[in-house]
Amino acid sequence: MMAKKIKMTNAYMGKILWVDLESSHIHEEEIAPTLYRQCLAGTGLAARILFDRIPPQTDPLGPDNIICFVSGLLTGTGSLFTGRWMVAAKSPLTGTWGDANCGGNFSPAIKRCGYDGIFFRGTSPHPVYFCINDGKAELRDARDIWGKDTKETEAILKKTSGCRMPRIASIGQAGENISLIAGIANDGGRMAARSGLGAVMGSKKLKAVVLDGTHRIRVNDQAEVKRLSQKCNENIQFMPPFPPAFVLAYMGAILRAMPAQPSTEALMFNTVYKRMLQKWGTASLNQILIELGDSPIKNWKGSNEDFGPEHSENLNPNVFSDCVIVKYHCYACPLGCGGICHRPGLSGETHKPEYETVLALGGLCLNDDADSIFRMNETLNRAGMDSISAGGTIAFAIECFEKGLLTLSDTDGLELTWGNSAAIEALVDRMIHRQGIGDLLADGVRVASRKIGKGSAEYAIHAGGQELAMHDGRYDPGFALHNCVEATPGRHTIGSQMYYELFQLWEKVPDLPEPGLIYMKRSKYVPDREKAVAAATCSKYMNVINGSGACLYGALMGTEDFPLFEWLNAATGWRLSPRDYLEIGAHIQSLKQQFNIKQGIKSTDIRVTDRALGRPPLTSGANRGRSVPVEKMVQDYWKALGWDPKTGTPLSGGKMDREI
Amino acid sequence: MPFTITDKCIGCSVCKKICPADAIQGEKGKLHKIDPNTCYECSACGRICPQSAVKNAEGQFIERIRIRKNWPKPSINTAKCMSCNICIDACPRACLALKYTMDTADKKGFPVLARSRDCIGCEFCAAACPVEAIVMTVSLV
16 A cells, blocks of 8 residues: 655644554544644554544454554654654553553654554454555565564564665564563664553564655744754753762662652752763662662562662662663664663673663562673563563562472472572573463463462562552652553553652643652652642643653653653644643543543552552561552542542543643 | 646656655656655755756755765764764665764764765755754765
8 A cells, every 4th residue: 555645734644554454454544633632642642543443342462452553743853852652552461551662763764654653453364564665555474584583573674674774663472472561672672561562463463563754744843843952952961970870879878868858859850860861871770779769679578678789789880881882862862871782791782771671680589690681681672571570570480489389390490589590581581482480470470370379469569460660659659659540550651759850840830739849758658639639740741741752751851951842832833831731631641541441441440469559568678667548649649630539430531621 | 835847847757767755757758747745855856857947845946966976965063963863764865874983982873974875965864953963065076
């Protein structure tokens, strides 16, 4: 099928592409301009379409599920930090709305092909890959590459697809084996990892999406977009001196010892964080967050005392940044928190392991062997398996082994003990290939605990089926709340009390609550209206971010240095206020919630494992004695969104409250 | 207003041959036409046309540049460049590539004109660069 005419639109392309994998029929659908004003693009557009088109009670691994690859409204407009692509479908891991997003260079390729999104339905009778080249869209046989890992797949398709500069998203063996914790990789190991959407691709026999297009992306006021980008870049390039990495652990320890907490504004953390990301990437957080109590340790039952500096020193930020051969920037990113690493003594190269990966395979399993983390990072990226979920599942298995619920005969001789890096590595391989004990664990902790039984559910740390990321709700109750209330439970990139402080949205919407410069730590655990409004605002704002294709790390610099609303107005020609955009964000949140309700998911049924909420509280370490009154917080949050506080049902019924 | 070929056209087809979007149709010796739905306005057709027969979106004739090597090419100021890849993505001919010079402390890569012969001087890279790190220059060699 050849792409049809280019419409004169601003920022968005005005159409999406539908691909039926069963019949191979491909057709375009024009999207009304009003829909962009209601939902933006990205996950907002996906939410509108999937809510309308996926039938109730759909099997996430069946032909009726729709998986879509969508680009952001700001992608390709000249704005910065706006190169993320998003994938959405009904999640097989949680049974709810599922989305994930990723950087690299795949997002602009969707728009360069002339579309805001590509939507797949049906199931192919044999492995295929989808390709758009020179405006021609088609499904091609992928039997030859089925079984290859994501890096091999990219290398082969770059040679054989006939594209001049193909951008490729693919699944590895994990997705092919329909592991419910499989993700989708691009750019040699970037990963849209969460929600198990690699399994949806695998179930549809869709190996890869290959895009190469040359459509221009129109912008309403290019000069204004550039002016905003230049100002943003000036702030980014201003890099104040920063202490060496070993200081970070001490900073965490000092902050932990204080009864009061300085707000991120008081710590000038927006500036500090930018510097840390630029210098070390997300791995900069490795030690400081352990010391603060934000990093869960030993399957959430341990603390910083179980993985103190004598262990975490081996995972010091320098351990990772010293191996960087070259820096890696995602599309439209002036900061470049990524890197391509080569670890002396290890073969090959790998993307710099992220904080989440290091802690999930490190502190969560009491593993301080950096070599093993480098190797597993590459193995998981190649196989297309979520490192957060993989680490969480391995930590669960180790605890089951410790408690005698799994024995050596169950593990085929693997000594699954805390910190046994060789056994942990072996288990990763078995999970990817569903071998022996790996088959039991390949679908995450909820499925595994149901199979094991014997009370193992207590050690299966998840929210609604999804393994929790490496941010502890007992340290920042905002994480616990968003784990519970988001349409995709267990996502850590939506909101927290710290995120709200960093977003600084009160600068643009003055009636939003502004935290004090310093406050008592115990006050974080007391639910109140201000915290509920702050949490609801995080959800709304992140929907605007994900509708724009923007990066959370850009947003964490604060709205003054990251002019998202101004970019949106300049690129589209709209004249909307920040409050209007947050209202759009609320509408998207409502659509995702309605999606779950349509699929028969009760919001009140989504549970986070008690241990992660401090029930019972830890008796030692940074989070000792802390528990999160999440039930009250959830009700307050729903009320702040204008939903039924008892059931979490949006009252708008999928419609917008007013025309924007 | 779309790009158009005026009746000065002699049907030599050089525009059709160079058009990276395959947007030009026409038989040899006859007036050629640009498909406005496919054209992405790179101006290569106008620069190569021996009759200067092509009008741009503003309705002005595009000036012919007789010698291809004198077509403007991007020159990248690495002191300004953010390494953001926007220019690489903007190039319809995939002429730009990231090159790691290894001589910077932070191991950044910068775009270079890797396939100079494919460059059609469209200026999309320069127009897309948010920080004006690219200027189009004409080689005097």
